[in-house]
Amino acid sequence: MTAIAGVEYVGLKALRGPLAFIDAVPGLSFHDQVELTAPDGTVRAGRVLSISEKAAVVEIFGPTDGLKLGNTRLRFEGSPLRLGVGRELLGRTFDGLGRPRDDLPPPLVVEERAIEGVVINPCRREYPRDFLETGISAIDLLTSVVLGQKIPIFTEAGFPHDTLALQIVQQARAPGVEHFAIVFAALGLPRSVALRYEEAFRTSGALSRMVAFMNLADDPAAERLITPRCALTAAEYLAFDCGMHVLVILHDITNYGESLREVSAARGEVPSRKGYPGYLYSDLASIFERAGRIKGRAGSLTQIPIVTMPSGDITHPIPDLTGYVTEGQIVLDRGLERRGIYPPIAVLPSLSRLMSDGIGAGRTREDHEDAARQLYAACARVERARSLESIIGRDELSEGERRYLQFGELFETTFLRQDPNQARSIEDTLSLAWTLFAELPVSDLTRLSPPLVARYLEAKR
Amino acid sequence: MTRDATEPAGRLIEVSGAVVRARCGVPVALAEVVWVGDERLIGEVIALDGDIATMQVYEETEGLCVGAPIAASGGPLSVTLGPGLLGSVFDGVQRPLDRLALSQGDFLGRGQHLEPLATDRLWEFRPTAAAGSTVVGGDALGTVSETPALEHHVLVPPMVGGTLVDVVPQGSYSASDVLGHVQAASGDRVDVRLVQRWRVRAPRPFRHHLPATTPLLTGQRVLDTFFPLACGSAAGMPGGFGTGKTVMQHQLCRWAQADVIVFVGCGERGNELTEMLWKLPDLVDPRSGRPLAERTILIANTSNMPVPAREASIYTGVTIAEYYRDMGYHVLLLADSTSRWAEALREISGRLGEIPAEEGYPSYLSSRLAAFYERAGRVVTLGGREGSVSIISAISPAGGDLTEPVTRHTQRFTGCFWTLDKKLAEARVFPAVSVEDSYSTVSIDLERWWHDEVSPEWAARRREALKLLEHAGQLRNTARLVGEETLPDRQRLVIRVAELFEEGFLRQSAYDVKDASCSPARQMRLLSLLLEFYHRGLDALDRGVPVRELFGLPIVAALARASSAFGDDQIAELDRLGTVLVEQCGAAARSEPDAA
Numbered sequence A: 001m002t003a004i005a006g007v008e009y010v011g012l013k014a015l016r017g018p019l020a021f022i023d024a025v026p027g028l029s030f031h032d033q034v035e036l037t038a039p040d041g042t043v044r045a046g047r048v049l050s051i052s053e054k055a056a057v058v059e060i061f062g063p064t065d066g067l068k069l070g071n072t073r074l075r076f077e078g079s080p081l082r083l084g085v086g087r088e089l090l091g092r093t094f095d096g097l098g099r100p101r102d103d104l105p106p107p108l109v110v111e112e113r114a115i116e117g118v119v120i121n122p123c124r125r126e127y128p129r130d131f132l133e134t135g136i137s138a139i140d141l142l143t144s145v146v147l148g149q150k151i152p153i154f155t156e157a158g159f160p161h162d163t164l165a166l167q168i169v170q171q172a173r174a175p176g177v178e179h180f181a182i183v184f185a186a187l188g189l190p191r192s193v194a195l196r197y198e199e200a201f202r203t204s205g206a207l208s209r210m211v212a213f214m215n216l217a218d219d220p221a222a223e224r225l226i227t228p229r230c231a232l233t234a235a236e237y238l239a240f241d242c243g244m245h246v247l248v249i250l251h252d253i254t255n256y257g258e259s260l261r262e263v264s265a266a267r268g269e270v271p272s273r274k275g276y277p278g279y280l281y282s283d284l285a286s287i288f289e290r291a292g293r294i295k296g297r298a299g300s301l302t303q304i305p306i307v308t309m310p311s312g313d314i315t316h317p318i319p320d321l322t323g324y325v326t327e328g329q330i331v332l333d334r335g336l337e338r339r340g341i342y343p344p345i346a347v348l349p350s351l352s353r354l355m356s357d358g359i360g361a362g363r364t365r366e367d368h369e370d371a372a373r374q375l376y377a378a379c380a381r382v383e384r385a386r387s388l389e390s391i392i393g394r395d396e397l398s399e400g401e402r403r404y405l406q407f408g409e410l411f412e413t414t415f416l417r418q419d420p421n422q423a424r425s426i427e428d429t430l431s432l433a434w435t436l437f438a439e440l441p442v443s444d445l446t447r448l449s450p451p452l453v454a455r456y457l458e459a460k461r
Numbered sequence B: 001m002t003r004d005a006t007e008p009a010g011r012l013i014e015v016s017g018a019v020v021r022a023r024c025g026v027p028v029a030l031a032e033v034v035w036v037g038d039e040r041l042i043g044e045v046i047a048l049d050g051d052i053a054t055m056q057v058y059e060e061t062e063g064l065c066v067g068a069p070i071a072a073s074g075g076p077l078s079v080t081l082g083p084g085l086l087g088s089v090f091d092g093v094q095r096p097l098d099r100l101a102l103s104q105g106d107f108l109g110r111g112q113h114l115e116p117l118a119t120d121r122l123w124e125f126r127p128t129a130a131a132g133s134t135v136v137g138g139d140a141l142g143t144v145s146e147t148p149a150l151e152h153h154v155l156v157p158p159m160v161g162g163t164l165v166d167v168v169p170q171g172s173y174s175a176s177d178v179l180g181h182v183q184a185a186s187g188d189r190v191d192v193r194l195v196q197r198w199r200v201r202a203p204r205p206f207r208h209h210l211p212a213t214t215p216l217l218t219g220q221r222v223l224d225t226f227f228p229l230a231c232g233s234a235a236g237m238p239g240g241f242g243t244g245k246t247v248m249q250h251q252l253c254r255w256a257q258a259d260v261i262v263f264v265g266c267g268e269r270g271n272e273l274t275e276m277l278w279k280l281p282d283l284v285d286p287r288s289g290r291p292l293a294e295r296t297i298l299i300a301n302t303s304n305m306p307v308p309a310r311e312a313s314i315y316t317g318v319t320i321a322e323y324y325r326d327m328g329y330h331v332l333l334l335a336d337s338t339s340r341w342a343e344a345l346r347e348i349s350g351r352l353g354e355i356p357a358e359e360g361y362p363s364y365l366s367s368r369l370a371a372f373y374e375r376a377g378r379v380v381t382l383g384g385r386e387g388s389v390s391i392i393s394a395i396s397p398a399g400g401d402l403t404e405p406v407t408r409h410t411q412r413f414t415g416c417f418w419t420l421d422k423k424l425a426e427a428r429v430f431p432a433v434s435v436e437d438s439y440s441t442v443s444i445d446l447e448r449w450w451h452d453e454v455s456p457e458w459a460a461r462r463r464e465a466l467k468l469l470e471h472a473g474q475l476r477n478t479a480r481l482v483g484e485e486t487l488p489d490r491q492r493l494v495i496r497v498a499e500l501f502e503e504g505f506l507r508q509s510a511y512d513v514k515d516a517s518c519s520p521a522r523q524m525r526l527l528s529l530l531l532e533f534y535h536r537g538l539d540a541l542d543r544g545v546p547v548r549e550l551f552g553l554p555i556v557a558a559l560a561r562a563s564s565a566f567g568d569d570q571i572a573e574l575d576r577l578g579t580v581l582v583e584q585c586g587a588a589a590r591s592e593p594d595a596a
Ligand SMILES: Nc1ncnc2c1ncn2[C@@H]1O[C@H](COP(=O)(O)OP(=O)(O)O)[C@@H](O)[C@H]1O
Pocket: A324, A351, A352, A353, A354, A356, B239, B240, B241, B242, B243, B244, B245, B246, B247, B248, B430, B431, B432, B508, B509, B510, B511
């Protein structure tokens, strides 16, 4: 904290969107926290975006409508934005800036931490490879998640992504992990969706081991840039200081990206793609890279961000850059969702980059890798047969192609489809996969090693 | 960089993100390194206007205030070169991350400066030059065994030359020690140390270029056989997210036949570096029998580390690569990904308020890319050795769109283009190198090498296979409209053999212990086997064997699995498959009732 802490200052020079322009204040530092009091006594938080000899720019987290230039008072904290952390955060709900939202007194905190976080030295990271069982077959077998991974759900408006996120939260299991702590950040969610989450957390009894940060759709855009950072500061404390295994749900990253664009435009910055600032990638990275594990520390921080693809377009800058910077993605599909299949996970575009070192004998089961590869291969043939069918019609298909159409249906109805309350163990999931393989000619099972075929397939025949 | 506490050269007048401005009482130079604020964050001067200097800061600038001091270092951004680089991990401005982890713990602090190379480590130096002799830049004073597999030549720095006044006797010396003195004709006397410094943005000089004649073998069939890279050339590898750029870069880091590998993790994930740090020490370099980590230098400026340092990282990497080249080594620089480097350039340009050209990138993007790729080359060094720097860079095109600026410009400056295809990757066909959209302009220059070292038939086989794959691509488009069953048998054979090629040759899993790398001899043998099957298949068709029956032969499944069933040391097994192939195809043809 610097000498400026507690200094007050009156009057703004200009206001533009969420930005307030003020005269230079000696001793003010870049990214310092500011408290702004309007003439009517309402208080807003803010932070310094740039400083120069003549002026400073303050970003205001709160509605700026109705603010006047004169008579607005600014108080400088002399430090960057911080969040108080402690075990008492568990069970609490905060607003997007980390202030209690549940009518309870502020929690007891052990430390104030800068919300920007600190960069983990890559040499001190532990490579994540402990299997996290979600109980969802399509994820556990084909896009296996490990503790400390960051893997977004790519979805579209109206899809059951929140059901899926809740199912993962509720069913998550890992050897040696009693309970996961949950950190939930609502980023610009409509009230109805936020309520659904809150209700689900309450009924599942998860509330006592979770922390929520709520920035709703009508909360200010600038505040939305702070919310995930508060959530991750809390999550890092629980994971790396308290040794807990933490699941972080960030919903919805697309709203976050849009806020970034809004604030960037107000700052008059040069845009790159679709009006998004050139630093969108680095900014997203500063959120997602906070997932992981650290050598010699017990906990883990796993992130499951939810990304709505605008108009279902996976090449839109937000899903695109999220895809580049995270460790895979779980893609939900319109066709499956229309056909009423839950979870509507599209196998082929989904991916887990950390899968190969997290599965197999001693982690999941010896046949996991081969079974996954065989299922991908079969799904790729289903896909090819379907696109052929749509052009030349079913009658013109070869016998082999027709067989894959049938296989596709069987796969979707017996393997993919799953009740939102049903948790399948990885053994059950693998067993389902072998049942499917029994439907294919042995000559097509090129991805399965002969000893595995002997062991698992014969049992099915 | 000297780090003496001097009078502040100036004071900050503006801070907004990674770019700051200062009014300087003492003139600073463009590109000079400065220390910013009380914490002495590393910065570099990127623009001068009167007494106002604009600087990019290589560390997080949160908490800087107007009036904070600026100290000038007196020199440009440079790297420290000497023994101890191999096996180290640095950030984009050569801070030693591995040693910082020991002294600072799990998180990267600010203003934490450590010498890039440990000063307390002693190296056994053996002089090879004699006092009194005449030396020029690039001549060796002596050597140090940096690793059991690599002799580190201590070179007279470029631009220095004259009489070697003295050289120390054999013994142990540290990074700060002077090993000899050179008296120039001008009378200047220059210290030659165990380590030297070189500014990262200036290429290290050499005598002259050599033409591309030898391949840089990667162990990856689709690359070595179809789209080969020459030692000393550059390749671009574009691909959307999840298409396998990073896995390929890691594969190359393991299996490429280079003496030294510099891997630059430029704006990508921290875990990817962690994975390397975890796996490389256990992998053995087949050529030296030593752990692969010993030939590797990692530069990690991950996506969440300061953006200006990301911009610097590829220059830091390529300068280190040139340094080993100058000792007469073949060095491979891997950069993952240059798109993130270009974005760093864009971000800084935006902060400077420059007028953008396309998609927000500055107009000098292409000249910067050109300057970078031009640092690749096979050369005769100043000291008269042959050495090379090859560059392979991953490109992450926005939205997977290959017409975006970074991809397009890279294409102009690299001779090899390995395009990774989203559709292949989704179908889990790895490596997802698209045969249609990739090329190598140097394959002709390498034919001689393959002819002499592997097989006189390489060039012809390669061409035939490429033609077959291309033909199959066209036929598949037709089949998509009319159904494959309606095509004549000879055409269906082409399609099916192409599929067999994909399965048995192009596909190569990075996780397959036997097949992760493939020797030229095995590549040639697999190529020949598959073509042999095509030829025999054509014969069999002529004798009336239907395609379906041909592909029902057990040999087909064996060919599909051959690449992962038999490793580099099992070529004899492949020969045996060749015999079986001839037998089975012959038998099928003979059993046909209307066989001639
Ligand atoms: N050569 C390969 N062999 C096997 N699997 C691969 C290969 N290349 C890519 N993959 C798979 O694809 C995933 C994504 O690859 P990655 O290199 O991380 O993509 P990118 O860097 O292009 O985003 C990997 O996690 C792995 O599962």
